[in-house]
Amino acid sequence: MIDKPCLKVEIAGIKLKNPVMTASGTFGYGQEYAPFVDLNRLGAMILKGITLKPKMGNPPPRVIETPSGMLNAISLQNVGVEILIKEKLPYLKKFNTPVVINISGDTLEEYVELARRLGEVSKEMGVTGLEVNISCPNVKKGRMVWGTDAKATYKIVSSIRKATTLPLIAKLTPNVTDIKTIAQAAEEAGADALSLINTLVGMAVDVNSRRPKLANVSGGLSGPAIKPVALWMVWQVFQTVNIPVIGIGGIIKVEDALEFIIAGARAIEIGTANFVNPRVTIEIIEEIEKYLIENNIKDINELVGSIKI
Amino acid sequence: MIDKPCLKVEIAGIKLKNPVMTASGTFGYGQEYAPFVDLNRLGAMILKGITLKPKMGNPPPRVIETPSGMLNAISLQNVGVEILIKEKLPYLKKFNTPVVINISGDTLEEYVELARRLGEVSKEMGVTGLEVNISCPNVKKGRMVWGTDAKATYKIVSSIRKATTLPLIAKLTPNVTDIKTIAQAAEEAGADALSLINTLVGMAVDVNSRRPKLANVSGGLSGPAIKPVALWMVWQVFQTVNIPVIGIGGIIKVEDALEFIIAGARAIEIGTANFVNPRVTIEIIEEIEKYLIENNIKDINELVGSIKI
Amino acid sequence: MILNIKVKILSRKEVGPNIYLIRLKAPEIAQDALPGQFIHIKCSKDNYPLLRRPLSIHRIDKEKGEIFILFQAVGDGTKLLAQREIGDDLDIMGPIGNGFNIYPKSRKIMIVGGGIGVAPLLALCEESIRQGKEVRVLIGALKKELIIGEESYKILGAKVDVATDDGSYKHKGLVTDLLEGSIREGWLADQIFACGPKSMLKKIVEISLDAHIDCQVSLEERMACGIGACLGCVCKIKTKDKKEDKVKYEYKRVCVDGPVFGGSEVVWDD
Amino acid sequence: MILNIKVKILSRKEVGPNIYLIRLKAPEIAQDALPGQFIHIKCSKDNYPLLRRPLSIHRIDKEKGEIFILFQAVGDGTKLLAQREIGDDLDIMGPIGNGFNIYPKSRKIMIVGGGIGVAPLLALCEESIRQGKEVRVLIGALKKELIIGEESYKILGAKVDVATDDGSYKHKGLVTDLLEGSIREGWLADQIFACGPKSMLKKIVEISLDAHIDCQVSLEERMACGIGACLGCVCKIKTKDKKEDKVKYEYKRVCVDGPVFGGSEVVWDD
Ligand SMILES: Cc1cc2nc3c(=O)[nH]c(=O)nc-3n(C[C@H](O)[C@H](O)[C@H](O)COP(=O)(O)OP(=O)(O)OC[C@H]3O[C@@H](n4cnc5c(N)ncnc54)[C@H](O)[C@@H]3O)c2cc1C
Ligand SMILES: Cc1cc2nc3c(=O)[nH]c(=O)nc-3n(C[C@H](O)[C@H](O)[C@H](O)COP(=O)(O)OP(=O)(O)OC[C@H]3O[C@@H](n4cnc5c(N)ncnc54)[C@H](O)[C@@H]3O)c2cc1C
Ligand SMILES: Cc1cc2nc3c(=O)[nH]c(=O)nc-3n(C[C@H](O)[C@H](O)[C@H](O)COP(=O)(O)O)c2cc1C
Numbered sequence A, B: 001m002i003d004k005p006c007l008k009v010e011i012a013g014i015k016l017k018n019p020v021m022t023a024s025g026t027f028g029y030g031q032e033y034a035p036f037v038d039l040n041r042l043g044a045m046i047l048k049g050i051t052l053k054p055k056m057g058n059p060p061p062r063v064i065e066t067p068s069g070m071l072n073a074i075s076l077q078n079v080g081v082e083i084l085i086k087e088k089l090p091y092l093k094k095f096n097t098p099v100v101i102n103i104s105g106d107t108l109e110e111y112v113e114l115a116r117r118l119g120e121v122s123k124e125m126g127v128t129g130l131e132v133n134i135s136c137p138n139v140k141k142g143r144m145v146w147g148t149d150a151k152a153t154y155k156i157v158s159s160i161r162k163a164t165t166l167p168l169i170a171k172l173t174p175n176v177t178d179i180k181t182i183a184q185a186a187e188e189a190g191a192d193a194l195s196l197i198n199t200l201v202g203m204a205v206d207v208n209s210r211r212p213k214l215a216n217v218s219g220g221l222s223g224p225a226i227k228p229v230a231l232w233m234v235w236q237v238f239q240t241v242n243i244p245v246i247g248i249g250g251i252i253k254v255e256d257a258l259e260f261i262i263a264g265a266r267a268i269e270i271g272t273a274n275f276v277n278p279r280v281t282i283e284i285i286e287e288i289e290k291y292l293i294e295n296n297i298k299d300i301n302e303l304v305g306s307i308k309i
Numbered sequence C, D: 001m002i003l004n005i006k007v008k009i010l011s012r013k014e015v016g017p018n019i020y021l022i023r024l025k026a027p028e029i030a031q032d033a034l035p036g037q038f039i040h041i042k043c044s045k046d047n048y049p050l051l052r053r054p055l056s057i058h059r060i061d062k063e064k065g066e067i068f069i070l071f072q073a074v075g076d077g078t079k080l081l082a083q084r085e086i087g088d089d090l091d092i093m094g095p096i097g098n099g100f101n102i103y104p105k106s107r108k109i110m111i112v113g114g115g116i117g118v119a120p121l122l123a124l125c126e127e128s129i130r131q132g133k134e135v136r137v138l139i140g141a142l143k144k145e146l147i148i149g150e151e152s153y154k155i156l157g158a159k160v161d162v163a164t165d166d167g168s169y170k171h172k173g174l175v176t177d178l179l180e181g182s183i184r185e186g187w188l189a190d191q192i193f194a195c196g197p198k199s200m201l202k203k204i205v206e207i208s209l210d211a212h213i214d215c216q217v218s219l220e221e222r223m224a225c226g227i228g229a230c231l232g233c234v235c236k237i238k239t240k241d242k243k244e245d246k247v248k249y250e251y252k253r254v255c256v257d258g259p260v261f262g263g264s265e266v267v268w269d270d
């Protein structure tokens, strides 16, 4: 029996106290969850996706519940990088938890400029890494989504890579035929880690008004409903790349987190579940520790990818 | 107020009493559900996917529940086309409900031969149409799945098209980057209708044994969990092709069926829900009729694709 | 501060067709709660439905440390909530939101509720009367059976008027007719507070603008987090830019920037 | 024929730690049911969990038109089922499966149950005794508190022996030790019927083959439809081809081709 298993993992050179991170867009700018969560205890915080300029986002309704899941069409409403730096990051500096900024853009140039700007202030403002959301449409290329094409993925990740020395996590979209080729492209382009999955595209219709339930028509599906798909993709990517993989999708209880870790995720991000149970991150950290003790596993890293096929 | 709205629809030249069909693999060979369902009342019956030769299928466990869904890895266990013809179809001949055979194969030749053989006996045995499951891997092409590539889709559908004059429904897989190009390829290849979606690929892990919960590792995700994804794809395809679209995925109550119809499906297939409520097909037919009456819609065809964006 | 706690269900009553009144033991929340705030509730014991549901705080009893919710069972979440047993622990977050702002100098208060929109207004009425204001309440409902709380307001000492769409009780017509009537009669409130369907709120804002009466409305939007993190629950709000020379629009969060907004700020048309 | 009906919960009792006995009013099913068959149950009132859960028919009371289920609350489905209230309508399908086949000419019957595997065996015991057989029952459990039904079997007139893994009651060891012991002592049954964990069943089949005793085992597998349509619940079965000269393997459905299989047909090793 061990009494204090090691929960530390390293992702993209970022040292985490434990493998539990918050998923972008579901934890605000961190402060919103401070009444419920001791932010010091988290593995890392990933903030709401940021763009160069502030964004207004989509009209409401923006969220709708679906069976064991939800659709969202927030569309990156955010304060823009300058206000992030000025008004949001200072608060987070008092915690000794790595802060990772999720970045988005309409054009390649926006991504690059964002990465550069955040790199510039990283020391001072405590930006530990970047997570590149490549699920955004490329407005210059007829709104094709960057992350649905291996070449486009390579291009955007390598361009950002050149613009910053910050640890770079590429966040993959699941709406693709072959996640492995996209993962490879991101790895070759210089990503230090991959996180997946972002949301699946979905839709809901109000049968009385015969209108889409979301003003934006389509939205991103998240929550427990998508967990099996996410797990499959994480396992596929884990077998394909040599950089760490972060598992995301439908994690709401400790078993879910463990499934991802066993299938190859070195860390996990918790999204929608924060809305259901604001303390879920901490509870899962505690229960992972319990699982390790019960199973006599000294170091969580032993569990990563330990699936027996 | 109308008291008897018209529920009849036509798909690929097949006349249906109503738009409610059974999804392949979830209704056995029809007879299994006869204790619960008056088979005469169904729009059409689609039987368990058939191959040229009998297939043994995957070892157990083959099914596992997931949040609002299930994973299955039956892998086409079936009696083979000859036993289908000799032992299963005769029973169904006494019902005046169209029988559609879902066909699968490991090679192009198998699909073609199956279609030819079923065409040959169609009059005598009451085969009204074929649904081509192009979610099977092409063993000759390194197990690439036919339906994940537009060219392969075109090839397989056009080859089958040449082999039979039976109404041909191409059943699309959702595990693709762009369902529209696949749909177009199937239409150009001569499909009379498209049905979608087949299952999403997924996986589950037992955290105690650290083994996959399915013996086959991965399986197909079905049930209410996938409805938002299915609905989005149906609406995308409806806007793209000129042939009828059949909506499948997570339909368990009348609103689900109506959502698909409003988003463009001329008919719908009910799968996993049969396992939950064996009478679900009939109940949904009755409730669609009620909805039409309450909304003063004389003909269900008016509802098809009537979504207001 | 918003708390996430488990609170005991003390009582549950069906006070109208599918309308339930539930009393909760929640001293920490009762202590802090303001009229117009809400709590975010996990309706079932498992994760189905997945998301919490927002319900206004209907009454606040600081002495007993109790709060009340009044709600209509419309969908899965509220139906499950209506079935929860007395003695059960309910997982709630709250109190959330800005609440109504009663100005110290206001003397006359008009409260207008439509349908289940009356829910947050009882606490407001009680507080207004406690502060010594003169309070009138207008209640609108589809029909007689759906009128909720008429007596409760009267007991507090407010003058109550009712309108029903079908005329099955008191004034036949809209509650906004009553509001226009009272203004015409010369009863000019210093503040109007309203909660109810969007169409009603919009009309009330028009009336209040015409009559130059300050008006606050409580809005609803579908919510996920309920605490300002997801940006799911927004409504369009007119703001002025720094130089105050140009009107801007912004999506504000109903959960923490609202649910109460100044009537004239709200953009109704999209 | 398999029915899908709603049946009343007449009583519910926790008969062991997390083990529940529920009595259902189901005359149509009681009428037809055979020992070894099961019912497929919608555990909750909504669609969460999604799939039904299979539970054996524990007792059949044809006279009163009642059936019993005996189950262990292990996961979401069975836990919700254990919370259903008396008087509730339970949505079930049944009776399903082939049931145990008691040969008319058998005189001595050996019944072996491990853990919750005893559930379907009480009905079998009752029927065997009704048919005038001499019945012995061997029950295996992890520890004393988990032994279920010892008395019920005795009341029926069967001779009952018990083994516990930890020795907290009667024989310390495996129930298969008892089976071997009884054979050694010369009590040779004409048929052995068994239900329980796979490892136990496998061992019992070995013992029965050695002793040349006909053996039937009731298997479990994860199910979706429960009526033979989905092919989800298969187990590997040895069959002979038409000419009977070659062993073949086939995946048979536990739900309708089983759950009872001849011990020697079952392929255990994958
Ligand atoms: C700040 C706030 C305070 C509220 N206070 C009360 C109250 O005191 N009493 C009361 O009865 N209701 C109140 N509501 C509305 C209440 O939240 C919804 O009726 C409830 O969430 C519906 O959940 P459901 O699962 O029963 O229905 P669902 O199945 O989710 O939906 C059923 C119907 O309710 C509507 N609805 C669902 N969610 C919301 C939502 N978040 N906001 C508005 N409408 C929704 C849908 O349009 C749908 O027509 C309030 C809403 C908000 C945002
Ligand atoms: C024909 C048949 C008859 C059965 N009779 C009984 C009975 O009389 N009493 C009884 O207590 N149990 C019986 N079982 C097992 C029972 O069906 C499962 O315990 C139950 O389905 C678990 O559901 P859950 O939602 O509580 O657990 P889940 O959360 O689904 O799973 C919890 C655990 O139960 C196991 N399990 C889940 N589903 C099945 C299944 N279909 N078969 C076997 N194990 C499963 C899993 O491996 C898991 O460890 C029977 C199973 C079959 C196939
Ligand atoms: C309301 C909401 C907003 C989100 N915003 C972002 C975002 O800004 N950037 C991003 O990369 N992902 C965003 N996501 C996706 C999540 O980070 C996560 O990848 C996804 O929700 C799957 O995880 P979950 O099932 O745990 O929620 C958002 C998800 C939700 C539900």
Ligand SMILES: Cc1cc2nc3c(=O)[nH]c(=O)nc-3n(C[C@H](O)[C@H](O)[C@H](O)COP(=O)(O)O)c2cc1C
Pocket (backbone or CB within 6 Å): B023, B024, B025, B026, B048, B049, B050, B072, B074, B076, B102, B133, B171, B197, B198, B199, B221, B222, B223, B224, B226, B248, B249, B250, B251, B269, B270, B271, B272, B273, D224, D230, D232
């Ligand atoms: C147990 C099972 C077996 C299936 N077998 C087949 C099959 O043989 N051929 C096929 O095209 N689709 C098969 N499917 C897919 C369904 O027909 C359907 O496309 C899918 O389940 C989505 O619909 P649902 O959510 O209503 O179940 C199967 C699905 C399940 C659950």
Ligand code: FES
Pocket (backbone or CB within 6 Å): C222, C223, C224, C225, C226, C227, C228, C229, C230, C231, C232, C233, C234, C253, C254, C255, C256
């Ligand atoms: S509900 Fe999440 S921001 Fe308001």
Ligand code: FES
Pocket (backbone or CB within 6 Å): D222, D223, D224, D225, D226, D227, D228, D229, D230, D231, D232, D233, D234, D253, D254, D255, D256
């Ligand atoms: S559970 Fe479907 S065939 Fe047995």
